[in-house]
Amino acid sequence: MARMCFVPLPLLLLLLAISGHAFDFQEATIDSIQLAFEDGTLTSRQLTEFYLERISSLNPLLHAVIEVNPDALRQADVADRERRTTRRRGGLHGIPVLLKDNIATRDRLNTTAGxxxxxxxxxxxxxxxxxxxxxxxxxxxxxxxxxxxxDFRSLSAPSSWSARGGQGRNPYVLGADPCGSSSGSAIAAAANMAAVTLGTETDGSIICPSDKNSVVGIKPTVGLTSRAGVVPVSPRQDTVGPICRTVSDAVQVLDAIVGFDEQDSAATKAASKYIPHGGYKQFLKVDGLKGKRIGILRAFFNYSSDGATKTRVFEEHFNTMRRNGATLIDNLEIANLSTILDVSQSGEQVALLAEFKLALNSYLSQLSNSPVRSLADVIAFNNEHTAEERMEEFGQIIFLAAQNTTGIGPAERSAIAKMSELSMEGLEKLMMENKLDAVMTAKSGAATVLAIGGYPGISVPAGYGEDGVPFGICFGGLKGSEPNLIEMAYAFEQATMVRKPPSFKQ
Structure with a gap:
């Protein structure tokens, strides 16, 4: 990881205390940061220095960050100068952001997908x-x-491991699974290494790490955010979304990143009709549960461990929602759920393998410079660098299966059609028949239901198991339902205030 020169954290905090500044960096939100910028008790440089030092201190333990930007402090200084000259760009002005390592930047940072x-x-x-x-x-x-x-190379590699970054660790219980693939983004947000991070999801990669690390993750409707410049898996399912500590922060980031992009024109144009006039922040309503009809998908509330504890916690949450005006429709079942959750039966496996090869080859071919230009090149690289890529342990069976595909043929088209039918006869039919504003699930397995249909979901912290491992609750809906989901997620968060900082328990 690149090293930078900055004021050591203890000295920085001492200097702030001496100068009368009392800004609390821990659990700082976008709104609190902007207020501190406004009243002069904090600068973007000081905030960036804090996060850089925090990364330097915690990353050897957590492996949440692959590299830091050597130009971060310069960018912070620019933001500070702009504020002094009355140029203010909005809520993210001067806010440091960590990007998942598959989101490309044209600067001195690498983009390597780990x-x-x-x-x-x-x-x-x-x-x-x-x-x-x-x-x-x-x-x-x-x-x-x-x-x-x-997590699309091997069936045996841990879901939060990469060759470049190592094994990501859950900041609440270090031996617990932080989940992937946006594990580093969720770990960093949870551990106060940044207030704002971005993740990507094909199937569960925002929802699951948010669930496991007690943070808020928004998986947007596919196409709401541009995928241009993102190392792909499937253009049909890939989406980019925020992972933060609060619903408000995540929503403000969502406002900044949605919209049409010429480089991803078809998907972003189709989804642009869902973007509300005035943005998403207007839906941060403390009474957002009032009048909502929410379906409880009980299949996702069955736990093999801490079952009694988690059941009690969720029942309390359901009662809280009812007291806040929501109508809960219990014991709902999605048609053909077992088929949806089995990637070999749903068609997802067949489609993703072919889509990945095509999309990755296209991405690699467009790079200005690259050691590899195709999936075949990546496979060869791994075979030549077995130690660095831990090939003997993890292999690359998914890569090999994808390389054997020959494009989107009859089998792939049939698989995609089957997923579309499963979505229409499953979640869409369930929601329409029961006049639902959202469905509510626990555990990240429900992410597959959202993934194959391109549907949005928001994961919010819900509690902690007897072992201290966090768990969340997910509000999901049909395409373009982000306004409803935000209202419910925010109202739930404000009514429960579950989240607490990590304990780094061994």
């Missing part, structure tokens, strides 16, 4: 979401660790 195969590659331009963040005045702090190749 693999040594892409080390030194040069993107032709910033990813679409990064361009929007820069326009909003955000500071690109660095790249977060992730499951290598978004």
């Amino acid at each position: 693999s040594f195969a892409l080390l030194g590659s040069v993107a032709p331009r910033d990813a679409g979401v990064v361009r929007r963040l820069r326009r909003a005045g955000a500071v690109v702090l660095g790249k977060a660790n992730m499951a290598e190749w978004a």
Whole structure:
């Protein structure tokens, strides 16, 4: 990880105390940061220095960050100068952001999807979401660790491991699974290494790590955020979303990154109709549960461990929602759920393998410079670098299966059609028949239901098991239902206030 010169954290805090500044960096939100910027008790440079020192201190333990940006402090200084000259760009102005390592930047940072195969590659331009963040005045702090190749290389590699970043660790219970593939983003947000991080999801990669690390993750409707410049798995299912500590922070980030992108024109144009006039922040309502009809999918509330504890916690949450005006429709079942959750039966496996090869080859071919230009090149690289990529332990069986595909043929089209039918006869029919505003699930397995249909979901902290491992609750809905989901997620968060800082328990 790149090293930088900055004021050591104890000295920084001492200097702030001596000068009368009392800003609390821990659990700081976008709103509290902007207030401190406004009244002069904090600068973007000081905030960036805090996060850089925090990363330096915690990353050897957590492996949440692959590298930090050597230009982060310069960007922070620019933001400070802009504020002094009355140019204010909005809520993210001067806020440091960690990007998952599959989100490309055209700067001195690498974009490698956690693999040594892409080390030194040069993107032709910033990813679409990064361009929007820069326009909003955000500071690109660095790249977060992730499951290598978004957990699409091997069936045996841990879901939060990459060759470049190592094994990500859950900051609440270090031996617990932090989940992937956006593990580094969630770990960093949970451990106060940044207030704002971005993740990506194909199937569960925002929802699951948010659930396991007691943070808020928004998986947007596919196409709501641009995937241009993101190392892909499937253009049909890939989406980019925020992972933060609060619903408000995540929503403010969502506002900054949604919208049309010429480089991802078909998907972003189709989804642009869902973006509400005035943005998403208007839906942060403490009474957002009032009048909502929410379906409880009990299949996702069955736990093999801490079952009694978690059942009690969720029943309390259900009662809280009812007291806040929600109508809960219990014991709902999605048609053909077992088929949906089995990637070999649903068609997801067949489709993803072919889509991955096509999309990755396209991404690699467009790089300005790269050691690899195709999936075949990546496979060969791994075979030549067995030690660095831990090939003997983990292999690359998914890569090999994808390489054997020959495009989107009859089998793949049939698989995609089957997933569409499962979605229409499953979640869509269930919601329409019961007049639901959302469904509510626990455990990240429900993410597959959302993934194959391109549907949105928001994961919010719900509690902690007897072992201290966090668990969340997920509000999911149909395409474009983010306003409803935000209202419910925010109202639930404000009524429960479950989240607490991590304990780093061994």
